[in-house]
Amino acid sequence: MTSRKEHAMPKRVIVVGAGIIGASIAWNLAKRGAKVTVVDSGEPGGVATRSSWAWINASWGNPEPYFRLRMRSIAEWRQIESEVPGLAVNWCGGLIWDTPPADLDAYAAERAAWGHPIRRVNRDEILALEPTLREVPDHAYHVAGEGMLEPLAATQALLAAAQRLGAGILGNTPIKWLEEKDEGCTGVMTNDGVIHADEIVVAAGAETAALLDGVGITLKMSAPVGLLAHSKPAPKLLNGLVMTPGLHIRQTAEGRIVAGTDFAGADPEGKADELAADLQAKVEAMVRGAEGIGLDFHTVGYRPTPTDGFSAVGRPRGRAGLYVAVTHSGVTLAPAIGRFAAEEILDCRRDPLLTPYHPDRPALT
Template identity: 50%
Template sequence: MKSRRHVIVVGAGIIGASVAWHLAEAGARVTVLDAQEPGGIATRVSWAWINASFGNPEPYFRLRRHAMQEWHRLAAAVPGVGLARTGSLFWGRPPAELEAFAAEHGAWGYGVRSVSRAEAAAIEPHLVSPPEMAVHVAEEGVVEPLVAAQAILAGAQHLGATVIAHRRVRSLICAGNRVTGVDTDSGLLQADEVVVAGGVGSSRILATADVSLPMRTSPGLVVATAPHPPTLNGLLITPTMELRQTTEGRFLAVGEIEDGQAEGRVDESASELFAAVKGMVDTGSTLAPGTHAVAYRSIPRDGFPAVGRTAGLLGLYAAVTHSGITLAPAIGQFAAEELLTGQRNPLLAPYGMGRFAAQDQSST
């Protein structure tokens, strides 16, 4: 799949980083542009759960499971990615739903099993009140998202890619039915292909070429404590929060928050979430608060990835999704293959850009 096609990747979060690395590894000439520091916006505050768990129709499960496997290949090829197979303990749904999830995904070949209160306590000995019933998936894991994204970008640079920070893309450049480059706040850049992987900003960029990508944003409150000695073994998905401990020892909790809450209420919610962490895990009296932020997740309207070309417009490719941490290796791999060979992987079949127009037509 060797090629010297010049591809501009707009966005240096985890998806853009993976696309860039796979393209550079295949021999393409790659330029990555980001309006801010490389590492992305949503990526920096991601909880970074690598999984194929819960609520997935089977085609989406297959894509996510493939991505989980690709993480191991990518981590072996790129120094510093820091993939950790920690396992997860999940009791964020009623017991009947958890049992149904375990049965369904288990039948699909996922390593999920139901565990009792005693087993949950053995998996996570520092839980104050282990759940009566949970599901455990040993093969799930995590990366530190900013560290991983920057390591992948560094790997792409080692392969010859150029990464340019603080270069905002104003618009796509079109000539007839082809995108030929981008207009940035520092001038025009030409390319054979442009990949838009700008997360929440992707809709704005695509709209400059009259391409519609309907998006919705889902805010989440992210609370990080001060560093604490190792206490948790893996990831916890509970009825009130998602919780893990970072490689620095910080407890990282994600809770729901209403869109548009006033700043004062955000601070109050962060204090409540920190208190909930202290109530869930036995940390003694030494756990101290750290920082908090509201993260806006970039989600295509129907909740599934938007990856591929748009009808009638050459030279343009979109790679936008929620669950970017899980899906990044697969999307990077498949996007590079499609851009350089024209071959689209069957696992991407349901997730092309054309489905949104079809959805709009069916709703009228």
């Protein structure tokens, strides 16, 4: 006998936002058999995603629950690599000494107690890992399990994988508002009319708060700005990510050294050209062999961030057919958020790791 489940129609889901979070959610939903349409106001690939430093990590001042979520997502990245063609993560590891030594040691001890594979390295070990660095401290910390990727290429690979599973991708399609009926969301209004669905996932980065406000839902967010300098392509000079006081650097697959004052980049405050030139000068002073490679361009990105600094993922209470996914650790957290969102949307099962990060928590409403 054929079961009722086998007769059920695939759930229709619209994912608003084609950055790395929306792409991961779309791919996970399509893999589970949902009928998915991704809609973005610009070119698929997102806005914040394109300007990310693209560090996959579980580091930096987070409480233990967020650390656990990030570690789970790193594991999910390794799984996704085996399933999505063209999704190349460089598991290069990261060197860290960008805080005073006593603070750095305390941070490392805390993370080690949580099971983080962080290792103290001396000066000789630092230079063995990164032999082109001119000035290094007496000791730093190294995390071999961290990595980086090219954010736009990774997002496009996820979207292409979703398309191969039947998902539709609509770029340059602004959303005017979310359609409502009987206190539930039923679709999105575009310039070409309404697209209806059983579920609307808002993963629209900095545009998320305005779309939710249109249906009477408050989500307090900020969008800090950050500038990154991108050098002209150079021969291989760096093996991994390097985080020093006032300068974080990595080298892309095409040879560009990407630099920021920290991993998110500094607020250019109207002086973007000057700040980018200063960052490039610091790179060339720090990295042997980088002299004279020159600055190619800089990017200025706006990082969509719930006001308490943590992810907002889940169904706003009292609003059927609506799901929210917004975070500033998009590159790290995309795989876990994509998987957990698909499970909650299709199975009504919320992963315990998302418990602290409901969009209705008091800090955000």
